[in-house]
Amino acid sequence: MTLSTISSPRPFAYPQPASALHCGEVSLEALAKLHGTPLYVYSADQILERLTLFQQAFANRDHLVCYSIKVNSALAIVKLLTSRGAGVDIVSGGELERVLAAAPEAVGRVVFSGVGKTAAEIDLALTAGILQFNVESAAELELLATRAAKLRKKARFALRVNPDVFAETHPYISTGLREHKFGVDIRQALAIYKSAAGNRWLEAYGVSFHIGSQIRAAEPFGAAMERVSKLLRQLQRAGIALQTVDVGGGLGIDYHAGSFDAAAKVREYAAAVESALGAFEGRLLLEPGRFLVAQAGALLARVLYVKRNGRKTFVITDAAMNDLIRPALYQAYHEIVPVRPRERKPRIVDVVGPICESGDFFAHDRKLPPVEPGDLVAILDAGAYGMAQSSNYNTRLRPAEVLVEGAQTRLIRRRETIADLLAPEVF
């Protein structure tokens, strides 16, 4: 493993050839000693850098970046992003509670997506005074109208339309085709907007779409935007003028070690959206998630055992699929690097966790510098859909999380205890 294998878009690097891997100015060895492993480590600096890339790319138009909180819902990260002007995209009442806890002043910048909002969740959001509901069906719009009338609070809504655009990504995270459960068929949208026009508790405020996640090319976003622009013109002719267009999230990163120019990616994405948006003069809403936080984070783990079974070598770490499920769930690739590389010939190994499932792996047949029990490894690009999708499977305590800001480190979530886990149970 050479130093160049950790490519520039990540905040993790070896400051000197013989030193341990650092996050910014902070040594991961020191963090492991202080907080134990497995440990999630995030760079606040990179998260803010990525937010700035979006804000700069759309600087010429009225826009709001609404961080998709489901991706990494740490309160400290929500606070960090909203303190720099970001709004938040939520998909549940629980996520709204997170915004109310960490950044109540940002509640007017919240958009609420999701196909299955309950009456209680709608009431919570109406009372809190969020920016807009991204409504995913005619039935949901009806429920929203009922709840708004009951609470005597006018609801601003955007229909989430399904533009029927194919985006090359993993099938589980592709959402923009007519066969998916998301949004309303774009051909029915005009009729639904018209039907809401007479209701004094509903304000047709915007239109939204979200075609999927980990989308690497800019074209699908442009294609979806073009279809939505056509709808905007139809709406205008019908006398319905919207204030917002919400283009969702979905911009992907490069999980492999190749070079990746984040700034260029965002500019390319912005150009595709802008050129298809046409003359719309309202506010553009963006819901990036992964792009803001994925590469800012790593999962730090300690090697417990190295064992050979037949021709295979297994590196068994103290982190497992309950801590980071992406490899098991999406066959996702994550770069893995030793925190202190040894100067010996690389080996082909499987990196696995202790859980009794063959799906409990981080890498298969991966070329890694030799590691020994007690060594630390960093699983990179784990800031998005990592801790957020973690569980207590096998009654494992979920990891602690730390946020690195320059030379400072903050524990933003302590490691769980057995008492935390057993508390809700009755026997």
Ligand SMILES: *Cc1c(COP(=O)(O)O)cnc(C)c1O
């Ligand atoms: C998940 C999701 C996002 C964020 O997607 P990323 O690929 O992480 O950018 C944005 N909007 C909605 C509605 C989502 O469901």
